[in-house]
Amino acid sequence: MVLAVLLTSGWLHRNETLEPGGQAGQLQAWRQDTITGTDLPDPLSGPEVVADFFASLGHRKQFLLAERHPLVVGNLGGAPAEVRYAANRHALAAAREREQTRSQDRRLSPVGRHESSRRAHRLSSLLAEGRQILAFDPTGSGRVAEVVGDLDEAERVSVVVPGVDTDLLTFERTRLRYRAPVGMAHALYAQQREADPGRRTAVIAWADYTAPRGVKVSAATAGPAEEGARRLTATVAALPGDATVALFCHSYGSVVCGLAASDLPKRVTDIAVAGSPGMRAAHAGELGTRARIWAARSPADWIRDVPHLAVGPLGHGPDPADPAFGALPVAGEDVPGHGGYFLPGTDSLTAFGRIGAGLVDRAARGGEGPYCVPRGLPT
Known part of the structure; x- marks a missing residue:
């Protein structure tokens, strides 16, 4: 038992x-x-x-x-x-x-x-001086999470939730650095500090679930995401202090975040998805959360050609970047493909940095045009 x-x-x-x-x-x-x-x-x-x-x-x-x-x-x-x-x-x-x-x-x-x-x-790289490994399990392909910044002192905590083919070996990369969780987290942390140097923030590169391998049937089902959603909810619930939290969910990671949304603690104020195959919901309002939902999709992202449908256990539902879904839009026109949303200099990373720092009134579409922050949500 x-x-x-x-x-x-x-x-x-x-x-x-x-x-x-x-x-x-x-x-x-x-x-x-x-x-x-x-x-x-x-x-x-x-x-x-x-x-x-x-x-x-x-x-x-x-x-x-x-x-x-x-x-x-x-x-x-x-x-x-x-x-x-x-x-x-x-x-x-x-x-x-x-x-x-x-x-x-x-x-x-x-x-x-x-x-x-x-x-x-x-493993030698993860043991380097100064690295803060929050979770580690070597079993199978491996699970790991790392903190960038001071988690105990943070006023805002961001969690990067990656997608398929994420494991111990792909947790960080030398080439294509910003397409791997560690590079994403460092880029987001630096962008948050640029957006608001006075705001104490921390970012977690969270690969603490067993992600699907490749674009196969497992990636078209919710099975791995259901386990990931349970683990993500537990991670957020166990964060120290009273910092508010933003989730940044890439590709299949947005399925994880969609399934977790209704069970996440109220301290989660923002859920931003990028290159999403769907969030297992027909509309942002069906996610069961008061958190703001944000969505980015590059015109160069192949995910646009994936059928955004849900038929029985297959598929993850409508595209969150479709205006009909009801998510707040994040600019992604300059993102070079599916893995480039956290590249320094892109409009998407600029907006993510503002969301992570709590500057949500300047995050939609790169800060252009009016945006009304929903009442009752802290920043």
């Missing part, structure tokens, strides 16, 4: 075994552990319970738990951000050591050794 709950909640992958070094094994060890005679909280007990537990501990004990159970603490909503960062450094280092060993194992095929070498290289 416990395993079924953990699978349903997204804590575990379905192919995960109870290996001591894996997340399932560490969850089992966590449930059996105590600290100074006190039981550890259930990982599913909610961020408030977890936060209260960690607040009752001294600094040394918090980091001791991060070292003992890195794959649990590193993904535990409600645990202090700095403790999660530390836990994930332990988890990343252990994962890198395993991949480095596998890359030299002659029992593996050359392709397998090469894949392990690539993963070890990516």
